[in-house]
Amino acid sequence: MSNISDITAVSFQGGVYFGASDERSNFSATSGTDASSYSLKGFVTGEKFYPTIEDLRAAFNAGELGMECDETLDADWAMVDYKLELGKRALEERLAPATPEIGGKKYKVDEKNQYVDYMGWTFYIAFTQTLGVMFYDIRFKGERIIYELSMQGATAQYSSNQLKTANTVYHDTCYSLGAEMGTRIVGYDCPWGSTTYHQSNATVINSNALCIFEADMNFPLSRHRYGANNNYGFNKLGAVKGVQLIVRAIATVGNYDYMFDYGFHTDGSLEVSVRASGYLQSSFYYPIQGNWGPRIQQATQGSLHDHIITLKTDFDVLGTGNSPQVSELKAVEQSQPWFPELGVFEQMKMDISIMQTEQQFNCAANDEVMYVVLNPNEINAWGEQQGYRIVPGKSNIHLTTLNSPWSLRNSELAKTHLAVSKQRDTEVFANSVQFANNPAHPQQEFSKFFEGENVEDEDLVVWFNLGMHHFTRSEDVPVTLYTEAYSSFVFAPQNFFDRAQDGNLLNRRWIQVDDDTGKLSFEDYGVGLDTCPITLEEPAEHIGGVLTV
Structure with a gap:
């Protein structure tokens, strides 16, 4: 294939294509494994397909290959580094919040x-x-x-x-x-x-x-406030750490x-x-x-x-003996004797099958099917x-x-x-x-x-x-x-368990207000609040390389 670098240099901001030895832009027919049968299929540019070099050069000479936009040649905008041109955010120089394992590792x-x-x-x-x-x-x-x-x-x-x-x-x-x-x-x-x-x-x-x-x-794994007429607005309040x-x-x-x-x-x-x-x-x-x-x-x-x-x-x-259960929500028309004034009304029920x-x-529309x-x-x-x-x-x-x-x-x-x-x-x-x-x-x-x-x-x-x-x-x-x-x-x-499994988690607070005295008390179940200094090491200084063993 002949040299078309003059065309590509004009069309692609100096990018040149020197011929068949330069494979960066070839669109080739490569069916099969015999490389000797491969052939150039054509050129695509400006949303148009040109089957031959002659077609491409004719379009170039007619001024039909001009690009409406020039691509930027500066790649700095594509880097994941600080971009001052976006402006400064107030207080952003402060270290962002973090969630260190303050109480020590709870996993082995x-x-x-x-x-x-x-x-x-x-x-x-x-x-x-x-x-x-x-x-x-x-x-x-x-x-x-x-x-x-x-x-x-x-x-x-x-x-x-x-x-x-x-x-x-x-x-x-x-x-x-x-x-x-x-x-x-x-x-x-x-x-x-x-x-x-x-x-x-x-x-x-x-x-x-x-x-x-x-x-x-x-967010808490679970919580509830039990209302009451006192200065706190509740008599019991519980929350489990999530x-x-x-x-x-x-x-x-x-x-x-x-x-x-x-x-x-x-x-x-x-x-x-x-x-x-x-x-x-x-x-x-x-x-x-x-x-x-x-x-x-x-x-x-x-x-x-x-x-x-x-x-x-x-x-x-x-065990290995399992079944896929399908519970589909369906809107049904029914009447109930305790609502005689409503006659027939609509509500939902589950249609359960295996x-x-x-x-x-696919999942059902509106998530109306549960798979178990x-x-x-x-x-x-x-x-x-x-x-x-x-x-x-x-x-x-x-x-x-x-x-x-x-x-x-x-x-x-x-x-x-x-x-x-x-x-x-x-x-x-x-x-x-x-x-x-x-x-x-x-x-x-x-x-x-x-x-x-x-x-x-x-x-x-x-x-x-x-x-x-x-x-x-x-x-x-x-x-x-x-x-x-x-x-x-x-x-x-x-239904894997008999009840929710948050009951034996100690990381919680249970707060009560005495009905007679109005005094508030709480239970921490032995998990107090640790106060400790935190030293953070620069992570970039501890990055290891790829090791060959």
């Missing part, structure tokens, strides 16, 4: 066996190069709830009317997501005093890739920084969340591209895309079958496009909110490191996990998706913010 970690014990929770932590952090044998108060909890896939599908972005589907586990879990800045990525761990395989250790810490939830143990890992896969949090709550609930920061994959800005994202910089369009994070949960609720066969499915993994052979003191509820949190989505040629069969795991399958030793992973290379004929086809087998009183696996539709915005510059790029799920006890 066996580093050798990667075993954690916290407030009734016990579990093992494992790791793979592709998937990152995994959890095994998760128990609360000695009872197993989950055998395995692991991330299985991280899909990002983009949309555009431009060549590169239109066919972009990232499968981030294919790029060794686990190996990209790197160093944390203590006090910023994780709270001061966090327990940090390296990640490792046979050859490389990334320092402080994982952090474990107990966190203040900034805390959780968080295991956190952040993986920077190319442009995006995924933060994975696994929160172990003291009531027996387990929360899984993911946040996304980092750089957008962008497109060159053209004024008529608004349906695919807004203009976010001088000549940059933020490309619309979906993020889907798939997780696997192998439930063992009090899902019989393996399937992929229960043990049909175990009951609590009140005769209710014991289980764990799957509670959708924030931004539970699936892929918008279900028939895209670039995610046709290799992204089936990302196309529904939830899925239930029978546990099989041959279905260890939902993905493959080759997913990105063959969308039509993937090495591992997730849809084949669902063969219509019975899932009642069986060993079950629940697959669920976290994610967000990334409606891009100028506030994604320089990087996306964790505040709104956030998704979560919670697994919560559902």
Whole structure:
């Protein structure tokens, strides 16, 4: 192919393309594995396709390749450092609030066996190069709830009317997501005093890739004020401190920084969340591209895309014989003899059933269906079958496009909110490191996990998706913010116990007012308020490098 550097230099602010030996801009037909059959397919610029060099040069000579905007060549605006041009905020020079473990660590970690014990929770932590952090044998108060909890896939599908972005589907586990879990800045990525761990395989250790810490939830786990006619307005007031143990890992896969949090709550609930920061994959800005994202910089369009994070949960609720219970809220018309004046009126009731066969499915509109993994052979003191509820949190989505040629069969795991399958030793992973290379004929086809087998009183696996539709915005510059790029799920006890599990937590206050004397008294249950000096060390001075062992 001949030299077209004169065209690219004018069109792209000095950027030059010297011919076939320079592969940075080639759009080539590369079907098959025989490189000798590869050919140039054409050129795309200014939203137009030019099949040949002659077509491109004719458009250039006719003045049709001019760009409406010049891209900035100064990258300082894209750095995550202090931007004085935004102005100064009052009192911002003061150190921000922090949540150090003032009373000492309430969790134990066996580093050798990667075993954690916290407030009734016990579990093992494992790791793979592709998937990152995994959890095994998760128990609360000695009872197993989950055998395995692991991330299985991280899909990002983009949309555009431009060549590169239109066919972009990232499968981030294919790029060794686990190996990209790197160093944390203590006090910023994780709270001061966090327990940090390296990640490792046979050859490389990334320092402080994982952090474990107990966190203040900034709201009580439970509380109630009992009203009374006295000077205080109550005669009894109780509140239980809300805390959780968080295991956190952040993986920077190319442009995006995924933060994975696994929160172990003291009531027996387990929360899984993911946040996304980092750089957008962008497109060159053209004024008529608004349906695919807004203009976010001088000549940059933020490309619309979906993020889907798939997780696997192998439930063992009090054993391996579990059933998926479905409780659907329905509005019904009925009459009741104690309301004769109302005649027939509307109210809601539950339609309760057991899902019989393996399937992929979506959460109901308005969250009107509750899904519970229960043990049909175990009951609590009140005769209710014991289980764990799957509670959708924030931004539970699936892929918008279900028939895209670039995610046709290799992204089936990302196309529904939830899925239930029978546990099989041959279905260890939902993905493959080759997913990105063959969308039509993937090495591992997730849809084949669902063969219509019975899932009642069986060993079950629940697959669920976290994610967000990334409606891009100028506030994604320089990087996306964790505040709104956030998704979560919670697994919560559902009749698993005979009562709420906050009763034996000592970190609480119980305040009473004597009815006769009006005197206020309180009980701290032996957990007083510690007063101690806090010394914080500069985290940047304690960052370890990548070690080869």
